[in-house]
Amino acid sequence: MKKTILITGWTGYIGSHWVVAFEQAWYKTVIVDNLVNSSLKSLDWIEKILWYKPDFYNVDLRTSLQPSPLEERGQVEKINYIDWKEVKWNFSLEEVFKKYGFDWVIHFAWLKAVWESCEKPLEYFDNNIVWTIKLFEVMEKFWVKNIIFSSSATVYDSRVYEDKNFSWAVETDLTWNTTNPYGTTKFITEQILRDLSSFSGFRVANLRYFNPIWAHESWVIWEDPAWIPNNLLPYIMKVATWELEKLKVFWWDYPTIDWTWVRDYIDVVDLIEGHLKSYEKITSPQPSPLGEREQGQFEVYNLWVGRGISVLEMVEVARKVTWKEISYEIVERRSWDLAEVYCNPNKAKKELNWEAKISLEDSLKNSWKFYNK
Ligand SMILES: NC(=O)c1ccc[n+]([C@@H]2O[C@H](COP(=O)([O-])OP(=O)(O)OC[C@H]3O[C@@H](n4cnc5c(N)ncnc54)[C@H](O)[C@@H]3O)[C@@H](O)[C@H]2O)c1
Numbered sequence: 001m002k003k004t005i006l007i008t009g010w011t012g013y014i015g016s017h018w019v020v021a022f023e024q025a026w027y028k029t030v031i032v033d034n035l036v037n038s039s040l041k042s043l044d045w046i047e048k049i050l051w052y053k054p055d056f057y058n059v060d061l062r063t064s065l066q067p068s069p070l071e072e073r074g075q076v077e078k079i080n081y082i083d084w085k086e087v088k089w090n091f092s093l094e095e096v097f098k099k100y101g102f103d104w105v106i107h108f109a110w111l112k113a114v115w116e117s118c119e120k121p122l123e124y125f126d127n128n129i130v131w132t133i134k135l136f137e138v139m140e141k142f143w144v145k146n147i148i149f150s151s152s153a154t155v156y157d158s159r160v161y162e163d164k165n166f167s168w169a170v171e172t173d174l175t176w177n178t179t180n181p182y183g184t185t186k187f188i189t190e191q192i193l194r195d196l197s198s199f200s201g202f203r204v205a206n207l208r209y210f211n212p213i214w215a216h217e218s219w220v221i222w223e224d225p226a227w228i229p230n231n232l233l234p235y236i237m238k239v240a241t242w243e244l245e246k247l248k249v250f251w252w253d254y255p256t257i258d259w260t261w262v263r264d265y266i267d268v269v270d271l272i273e274g275h276l277k278s279y280e281k282i283t284s285p286q287p288s289p290l291g292e293r294e295q296g297q298f299e300v301y302n303l304w305v306g307r308g309i310s311v312l313e314m315v316e317v318a319r320k321v322t323w324k325e326i327s328y329e330i331v332e333r334r335s336w337d338l339a340e341v342y343c344n345p346n347k348a349k350k351e352l353n354w355e356a357k358i359s360l361e362d363s364l365k366n367s368w369k370f371y372n373k
Pocket residue numbers: 008009010011012013014015032033034035036037038059060061062107108109110111112127131150151152153209210211212231
């Protein structure tokens with residue numbers, strides 16, 4: 001029998017890739033999203049790949065017991081893409097759990113813009129922490145205790161990145177002293193999940209990554225934010241297509257190769273494979289010294305390429321791939337940005353037999369195929 005997986009935040013960039021990967025790997029996926037940062041267009045994209053639409057519920061985690069109508073939340077314009085009847089409106093999370101016997105939850109539903117979290121920290125704490133706890137309560141109530149949590153490199157203590165004696169963050173490094181409220185929401189949720197694994201039998205794959213790029217190989221799902229992008233690659237692509245005039249490069253006085261910040265960019269297809277492998281690891285039978293008693297588990301993995309790329313290096317690769325001029329301007333630096341952020345992926349290599357394989361050039365070439373259409 002097919003295993004059934006609940007995916008929260010599925011219509012987002014990463015979640016929609018996940019649905020495709022899981023459905024193609026013969027799992028049944030049930031998906032919930034409140035569409036705050038995504039649209040039902042993803043359902044159409046997914047149907048083009050799978051030839052059917054997965055079960056989608058318009059659930060807001062913040063209204064897990066009593067959902068508010070979509071109209072009240074100003075979302076009505078987003079439903080033009082598909083037939084109303086295909087979406088299950090006005091369900092609560094509990095009702096969705098009652099309807100399906102889930103084996104697993106993948107939790108993507110999150111507010112994720114670092115800059116916005118600095119402007120509205122309480123909204124981020126509410127959406128990302130308070131209502132995630134509600135999700136865990138419903139999971140516990142229905143005895144669904146397996147979860148992949150989509151964490152982030154922002155949980156590492158900023159001193160880990162700043163201290164030059166540490167070249168890469170490893171999973172055992174200090175997580176504390178985050179630089180922004182988004183990172184704090186990930187950090188706190190990690191701690192909650194760690195305790196739930198120790199005291200409530202949750203089995204958790206806690207995956208830390210950053211900067212996923214590119215799109216599904218079928219070329220119908222890609223990161224295409226309707227507004228000014230938060231991430232570097234879509235921004236660069238929009239400059240290459242003249243949708244945006246110039247890339248904003250935050251003040252280049254970072255102590256790096258060319259004075260611009262350095263990040264690690266992972267192809268989303270590699271990332272999905274890392275999720276699938278961590279899923280297999282957590283669900284493989286574990287020896288239980290306590291006999292029948294349920295064993296909790298909390299496994300942390302950095303899913304990274306392990307290669308730092310500066311903003312100007314990325315601009316150069318994009319120039320070569322697109323044959324377009326990528327204009328940029330220097331603007332004031334933001335207080336929360338660190339000079340270099342990259343992590344060591346060796347634990348995932350060793351324990352999951354996983355490593356990123358797709359080159360940056362290939363990711364950008366594929367990305368460009370979309371944006372250049
Ligand atoms: N993209 C990245 O750079 C990156 C890096 C590391 C971790 N992550 C994490 O991966 C996950 C997915 O990221 P993404 O890039 O796909 O983001 P995204 O914004 O595209 O997707 C998140 C989805 O969650 C939904 N959502 C938010 N709050 C909700 C709520 N209360 N109830 C129901 N749905 C809600 C949004 O509508 C959106 O569809 C997030 O948890 C993010 O923090 C992303």
